[in-house]
Amino acid sequence: AAASLKPALDEIVALPEAEAVAGIKTSYAASSALARQIEAGAPADVFVSADLEWMDWLQQRGHVAAATRFVLARNELVLVAPAPSTVQLTLDRHTDLRGALGDAPIALAEPGSVPAGKYAKAAFERLGLWPQIQTRYVATENVRAALALAARGEAPLAAVYRSDAVSEPKVRVVAAFPADSHPPIVYPAAALQQHDGAAAQRFLALLRSAPARAVLQRWGFRAAAAD
Amino acid sequence: MIELDVRWKPRDFDLAVSFASPAKHLALFGPSGCGKTSLLLAVAGLRRPDAGRIRLGGELLFDSAVGLNVAAARRGLGVVFQDGRLFPHLRVRDNLLYGQYGKAASPALGLADVVELLGLTDLLARWPTTLSGGEARRVAIGRALLSRPRALLLDEPLVGLHREARSQVLAYLRRLRDEIALPTLLVSHQPDEVEALAEEVVLLDDGRVRRQLGVAEFAARRN
Amino acid sequence: MIELDVRWKPRDFDLAVSFASPAKHLALFGPSGCGKTSLLLAVAGLRRPDAGRIRLGGELLFDSAVGLNVAAARRGLGVVFQDGRLFPHLRVRDNLLYGQYGKAASPALGLADVVELLGLTDLLARWPTTLSGGEARRVAIGRALLSRPRALLLDEPLVGLHREARSQVLAYLRRLRDEIALPTLLVSHQPDEVEALAEEVVLLDDGRVRRQLGVAEFAARRN
Amino acid sequence: MLTAAEATALAISLKVALLSILVALPFALALGLALSRLRFPGKSVLEALLNLPLVLPPVVTGYALLQLFGRHGTIGAWLAPLGLQFAFHWSGAVLAALVMSFPLLVISVRAGFDGVDRRLEAAAESLGAGAWRRFASVTLPLSLRSVLAGCVLAFARAFGEFGATISFVGSIPGETRTLSIAIWELLNQPGGEAGLGRLVWVALLVGIAASLLAALLARRSPGAEAAHD
Amino acid sequence: MLTAAEATALAISLKVALLSILVALPFALALGLALSRLRFPGKSVLEALLNLPLVLPPVVTGYALLQLFGRHGTIGAWLAPLGLQFAFHWSGAVLAALVMSFPLLVISVRAGFDGVDRRLEAAAESLGAGAWRRFASVTLPLSLRSVLAGCVLAFARAFGEFGATISFVGSIPGETRTLSIAIWELLNQPGGEAGLGRLVWVALLVGIAASLLAALLARRSPGAEAAHD
Ligand SMILES: Nc1ncnc2c1ncn2[C@@H]1O[C@H](COP(=O)(O)OP(=O)(O)OP(=O)(O)O)[C@@H](O)[C@H]1O
Ligand SMILES: Nc1ncnc2c1ncn2[C@@H]1O[C@H](COP(=O)(O)OP(=O)(O)OP(=O)(O)O)[C@@H](O)[C@H]1O
Ligand SMILES: [Mg+2]
């Protein structure tokens, strides 16, 4: 599963309900790495991706049991600042990001390839703010690293998921991106072809269960199993 | 006993030596840089001549014409190198025994005898770097003897030895020569060593054979 | 000229030597392993005694009592090592000139003279590993001479040299001794070298001084 | 103290690092010797290829391993029928660690062999030692310090390997989740920094142990030290 | 051919790797000499500390650098008023590359110094050479091969550095976005592997150039090679 889901999924796997699904093994890494591993024949039964792109990529290659695919969770993109910071912003096309940044850059997950960065870039572009920061951002390896830069006060602003922001007391959510400013942030899950279908189904059922949804919610995700 | 025709031509030097000798005990004699060590190393199989033939005791060791070059390890020659070459990572005892590995026992040359005759008894547990010049020299001689060689190649073996030690080792080598008839190729600058150990002498100069003469004649010319 | 009181006690050996000599040219003579090299290295500042004093030409070089130990680099002594020690990464010429770095010119010992007298002219551009034993020895002597030393420490300097070269170098060293009065500490196993170069001889045995005698008496006892 | 999961991760890391060195060492010695003693066409290209895992970001190496040793990979497809499978298996972590640390081992070993006095090898030859014995009894002991230095470097690198491992075999607890991956996961987790210090200490201790062991082994043969007065 | 962005990334990588070696080398030589020649308490701990960047996943090193040299870091807060700033600056990438490659340099250099015949240093001393000259004219040239081997390793490692760099200074196009980061970005994108081959070739060529240069430099002093018959 995508690394950003680790705390929540670890908890779900430890739920009493998970005992029915014996022998669960989890592997967390970047979605890209996981997708490539599956493509190369890794013996996995279920894939939970941090974005649609990699799930689609696998599906096009025939690795995904399409019927089992569903959206496990949703997330929101927010702008955070270091906790002591006093910036006030609302995100619209008039926002003065440069003024808020001063001479420091804004932290984003790598906007070309890391999901959180791709969403952030899309949102800034939609809002017409991208030109302001085009040369003023620092790209990080994943969204947690962007969060860390804000938490340590290195970057005055960072674009991260709400699920990350709520768990970090050293940052303050300054503003939420309008939901329509970027593609929906979803975590699709699906069983994979050619593997132990029954076990995969049991695990997917577990992910859909009410206790699992509660866990996801507690970690700042919006559970979306009902979709 | 030895038949040799060697050409070796690195930059700045030209070695072209050819001789044959029936003598079991031969010495190479000549000024510094005339090619003695090069020749000895060629016989040992450690310096490959550009061309030529080397035959020792009836066995052909090297022949560039037919591409033959017996590996040094299979020539069975005990070499005392001019520059010592003890194994620094082995104690004296292990240096002495290095050449015995995998070889049949030789009653004529046992460790105890050699060690005693070369005065190495107290040095067996020492590391080579702690040896004095003369001590290291004696260990090198012992190592060559104990490798059960079919012949000895001695490159200035007695250098750095003091009077008594020198005459003692010389007497020992002479005894070996007489008792077990170990063929010897000796390089030395000391005429008395040549006279004590060799039957025939090849005089070299600047990479060429100057003369080849019996040891009696060699001694006579010296005086 | 030299005043020496040295104790050095590694495992297996015990050096306790004490003597003084007014002679400018002194030789150490004794069997293999008696401590000659150790003593010479102590004078050079390269082997630190456990205790003692070393005074050379009026200058105190080492005194354990007051914690004095003049660094070898500042003793200004030209050493010919028993084990050669040419710098393998420098050509012969650069080996010869190594000791001249940052020192004033000495008319008595110029490169051209030394090179010619030691027969090194053709070797200047060579790497040390390609030298024959005798050639390397002569380079080592030249290197020590050219470092403009206040005194020479020679550890078996003529080993590996053939007749003519040997007598030539010996004559040269003798001339230096007479003309520029370069003090010398000589270690040698060859009585004729001792007689040619030293005024006084210290006989060592097993780490102790056996006798100290003039060179005439040394020669007389030999015959 | 460590939690059970952390202890498992440590055990996996140690197993992976030790095994990768054990497997790599014979090859590194052979290759180091060849690079030191032979001249052959394409030698610099071979050396550069060796260094490739250093020059590239580890993810790329992981990806390349996936292409080669995945089930459908060029080599993996051949191995699968034999029951040999690296993907998602701890042996894949060994492979990744091996590839990443191999250049360190080879280059150190080679520098050691370069420094051995060939005249001593010639002396051994004259005493009847064939190529094998010469190598084992002269060349190797005389380059021991460089070989050990290479082992320490390679062990440390293998122990700390992260990027290629997670790209190649992912992070499966009890199987491929090494200490490095555990540390990385901590760092990517809310509040994870708290547990970080402890794991960094563990890594430091492992590093100390490796250095000490190498120093101890080097000291076993005092004669092989550089000569001095 | 490379795109402009790729060429920039390559230039940054080269600049970072070269500078990090240039800065690291004097320290590595000094430290290698101290480790080789001196005995002091805590020596093994120092050696292990040196290896720490190898034993830990690079991200941790990146974070540690951030803690120390970030704007509000322990050291960074002191440097900031002096106008010295590593965070988000290419000099921070140099620092990250330096820290990651330093152990490779020190350990190789030290193994080289260990192998130098001390009797030659003594001979130099007897010829009047003080400590500096002895080091520069004897010790260093005689361990040149090991030093160069260390430089090649360290350069390759610095050139390929990814994890610590991106954690410490992030990826800022034209400033800190190195070739490794560019390659990683490609691999993170579906279909990105198409452009990968070209950049891997570039890295391979850089590796070849480094190996060749080292071999060339080593050949300049044939006498320093191990003695042979
Ligand atoms: N690799 C080499 N390249 C060039 N010249 C060499 C090489 N090796 C030896 N020589 C030269 O070949 C000549 C013969 O050397 P060799 O060592 O055989 O002399 P030698 O007769 O043993 O002298 P010595 O009595 O001084 O030891 C010398 O002039 C030497 O300088
Ligand atoms: N580091 C050491 N540890 C133990 N013993 C040593 C050490 N160095 C030298 N010795 C011993 O000290 C003694 C004196 O050595 P030294 O080299 O001074 O002898 P020497 O008189 O020069 O002999 P030679 O004429 O054989 O060169 C020898 O017995 C030697 O084995
Ligand atoms: Mg010779």
Ligand SMILES: [Mg+2]
């Ligand atoms: Mg001596």
